Amino acid sequence: MLQVQFIRDNKETVLEGLAKRNFVNAEIIVEQVLTADEDRRKTQVELDDTLAESNKLSKEIGGFFKSGEIQKANLLKEKTSQLKEKSKELGERLNNFSEALQTLLYSIPNIPHSSVKAGKSDEDNENIFSEGTIPDLGENALPHWELAKKFDIIDFELGNKIAGAGFPVYKGKGARIQRALINYFLDKNTKAGYTEVQVPHLVNPDSATATGQLPDKDGQMYHAKIDDLYLIPTAEIPITNMYRGNLLKESEFPITATGYTPCFRREAGSYGAHVRGLNRLHQFDKVEIVRIEHPDNSYQALNEMVEHIKDILRELKLPYRILRLCGGDTGFTAALTFDFEVFSTAQDRWLEISSASNFETFQANRLKLRFKNKEGKSEFAHTLNGSSLALPRVLAGILENYQTEDGIKVPDVLVPYCGFDMIN
RNA sequence: AGAAAGGUGUCUGAGUGGUCGAAAGAGCUACCUUGGAAAGGUAGUGUACUGGCAACGGUACCGAGGGUUCGAAUCCCUUCCUUUCUGCCA
Structure with a gap:
């Protein structure tokens, strides 16, 4: 606000x-x-x-x-x-x-950072960086939903029976690689200095309002009406709200936290080829990084987050690009957002796997999250967050880009976490 | 889920209708003292909104929301939370 x-x-x-x-x-x-x-x-x-x-x-x-x-x-x-x-x-x-x-x-969204270009939709986003090699898979390359079936690692129908569309069941090596990814991401983030936290997966309306999901995105969250609690669409809400109402000292900056949570999104109205398989789900896993920063340092912090996410994608050896979102595609609460997209060779399209944003004081104003500046006056802090990373599309990228005739190769960095190097 | 007690400033904690934004202690900050530190001393130390160039004012806030009263931290109602006991339970 x-x-x-x-x-x-x-x-x-x-x-x-x-x-x-x-x-x-x-x-x-x-x-x-x-x-x-x-x-x-x-x-x-x-x-x-x-x-x-x-x-x-x-x-x-x-x-x-x-x-x-x-x-x-x-x-x-x-x-x-x-x-x-x-x-x-x-x-x-x-x-x-x-x-x-x-x-x-x-009703008024955040003011975009000066580097953000005007634009209407994702077509106007700027591609500012890309890295990694797109593998040559030949003609028999399969999309991940077919690979998942072939190797029996993700069962979409079974999830359909239990809950509904968009709630997959991961099985065997599929479940194991999920757990491996979560552990790898958390380890990577804590090594970079982020404090690991485990937070509630349901939040009250005050929390959802403070980070900006309410009233703007009311219909997109699952709502447990009896208790008036919302299932989190992102760990950003509980983690950022840990600091709601705080009056910090300058010496407490920077505050950095990381956490794994499942995320729940109603995604009402979504359908079509782009939502097949893991591309868009009602429940998915994500590891999030959150930072609370001094206003003078927040863009430096955003850069550090971007470099950190780059590092992860390099280790996973996935071809990716970074977009600076245009004004029209930048989220309601953000001043500047970088999206990371992995190239899915088999689907021949880019999949968003991370989004890192600086919200400046927009959330802090609602959170009443302030610090005492050198003059002794209270001033709003800057909040930032990013996915590091969202699992489903990373998994989709791995399955598709690492497929071989003998099965799916596990990225080297994940092998110690998985305990196997091949899905076949 | 039922019963009881309670929620006061950074913390501990006093305060049961007016002089209470709130005692006292601790903490913190500055200064004095010291070769330096500790101890000791002195002073200061909430937030938000708002008026004013400023000096300096006004209002609100004692979990939250209502009510009674000329006047509420203090009385009444609702609600949330905490603790203990009972119940249930991973």
């Missing part, structure tokens, strides 16, 4: 930023924000004055009661009852203005 003060002081910057995102009606909404803000402030001043007077009178009344001047006290009581009505009315108006302002602010 943007700060009103920021919108007030940087209206042009905000409008330019929203234009990059193709955000419709930006000018109207920003105008509404400014009006609501002004109304709110005016009302608050009026309310504060009324309450101040009421407080003053109450003290006088107390004095009169003590000294036994009941009549004088009763006279003042009448005044205060008038003030009370007035302040009640003002309070309601203040609430209305505040809520209106809040709703408007919730």
